[in-house]
Amino acid sequence: MDPLHWLDERADTRRAAGLRRELRPRAAETPAIDLASNDYLGLVRHPEVLAGAIAAVHRWGTGATGSRLVTGTTEDHARLEQELAEFVGAEAGLVFSSGYTANLGVVTALAGRGALVVSDAGSHASLVDACRLSRARVAIAAHRDPAAVDRLLAARTEERALVLTDSVFSADGDLAPLVELHRVARANGAVLVVDEAHGLGVRGRGGRGLVHELGLSGAPDLVVTATLSKSFAAQGGAVLASERVRAHLVDAARTFIFDTGLAPAAVGAARAALAVLRREPELAGRVRERAAALARIAGVGEPDSAVVPVILGDAAAAFDAAQACRGLGVEVGCFRPPTVAEGTARLRLTARADLTDAELTVIAGVLGEVLDLARERVAS
Ligand SMILES: Cc1ncc(COP(=O)(O)O)c(C=O)c1O
Numbered sequence: 394m395d396p397l398h399w400l401d402e403r404a405d406t407r408r409a410a411g412l413r414r415e416l417r418p419r420a421a422e423t424p425a426i427d428l429a430s431n432d433y434l435g436l437v438r439h440p441e442v443l444a445g446a447i448a449a450v451h452r453w454g455t456g457a458t459g460s461r462l463v464t465g466t467t468e469d470h471a472r473l474e475q476e477l478a479e480f481v482g483a484e485a486g487l488v489f490s491s492g493y494t495a496n497l498g499v500v501t502a503l504a505g506r507g508a509l510v511v512s513d514a515g516s517h518a519s520l521v522d523a524c525r526l527s528r529a530r531v532a533i534a535a536h537r538d539p540a541a542v543d544r545l546l547a548a549r550t551e552e553r554a555l556v557l558t559d560s561v562f563s564a565d566g567d568l569a570p571l572v573e574l575h576r577v578a579r580a581n582g583a584v585l586v587v588d589e590a591h592g593l594g595v596r597g598r599g600g601r602g603l604v605h606e607l608g609l610s611g612a613p614d615l616v617v618t619a620t621l622s623k624s625f626a627a628q629g630g631a632v633l634a635s636e637r638v639r640a641h642l643v644d645a646a647r648t649f650i651f652d653t654g655l656a657p658a659a660v661g662a663a664r665a666a667l668a669v670l671r672r673e674p675e676l677a678g679r680v681r682e683r684a685a686a687l688a689r690i691a692g693v694g695e696p697d698s699a700v701v702p703v704i705l706g707d708a709a710a711a712f713d714a715a716q717a718c719r720g721l722g723v724e725v726g727c728f729r730p731p732t733v734a735e736g737t738a739r740l741r742l743t744a745r746a747d748l749t750d751a752e753l754t755v756i757a758g759v760l761g762e763v764l765d766l767a768r769e770r771v772a773s
Pocket of ligand 1: 590
């Protein structure tokens with residue numbers, strides 16, 4: 394008997410529900426307008442960012458050569474950590490090989506058996522997996538609901554507790570009530586962990602993130618996690634926190650210890666992207682303004698971030714609409730269950746700071762046509 398026969402059944406079920414996923418290798422040169430990537434600041438081909446990556450490869454080679462604790466920490470890793478921490482107003486930084494491993498590392502190292510982790514219902518999958526891996530008791534709080542978090546924290550028997558949330562939620566682009574969450578966490582002796590993957594480069598003065606915007610930077614009981622793969626046009630992740638937390642992660646975060654250090658090219662690219670953003674702080678405002686333009690075109694409410702969700706509801710309708718956009722030269726994201734809740738399948742448009750007015754005109758034509766049809770289909 395074929396021990397994997399059930400894979401075909403699962404595939405059939407997903408196909409019938411319009412939930413099959415496929416990989417579409419990109420060509421290097423494509424005329425398509427990109428509204429699907431997370432290259433929010435449009436820096437992924439910026440000459441200085443390319444030069445930063447190339448210089449790092451020439452200096453250090455193509456790989457980090459080992460785990461961070463052995464040979465995988467170059468002087469440039471240390472510089473990037475300092476620069477990122479300084480940028481967001483944290484005491485210290487620690488770079489991981491991805492935002493995913495940064496989240497796993499923080500939560501597993503700061504929680505563990507005998508702790509409580511309270512996570513927003515909309516937290517990113519990497520935080521969800523971090524909860525599972527932590528062996529802590531996990532409680533899910535309603536989305537953006539500090540009162541629910543307060544109740545869960547107050548009723549706990551565990552001494553230690555962590556509260557987890559995205560700052561900008563990846564599927565809806567909405568914002569976490571960070572001031573209230575921090576107040577509630579502090580009142581209950583808990584640590585707040587904020588994933589700024591979609592906040593850095595977009596929110597806050599010069600793109601310093603939502604934590605900075607709300608005056609929470611540097612709080613000793615707040616830990617920021619970040620990815621270098623979105624606004625910073627590279628790859629990798631970071632934790633930005635106190636020296637004390639950083640030192641603990643170096644000792645105890647398994648995804649830091651048992652993982653090869655971030656490749657030098659990514660370090661060099663991220664440093665260069667950060668330098669561009671520091672020199673051109675207006676990029677953050679520009680991506681927000683472009684997002685607002687996309688929202689007007691799509692007929693949805695004003696966004697709080699670079700993410701513009703266009704909810705269609707039905708998974709097959711969303712999938713077909715995304716395909717139609719692609720056929721007309723506009724690449725859009727398509728989020729379906731289980732990434733988003735049942736009945737909320739959507740197109741996910743992401744703005745870039747370098748979207749031109751001419752591109753917006755093309756987008757208006759394409760989205761106008763595709764969304765009219767999709768909305769009619771869903772309504773009938
Ligand atoms: C909110 C959020 N956190 C973490 C991650 C993971 O970051 P990375 O891609 O660097 O692993 C992502 C997406 O990539 C994300 O959207």
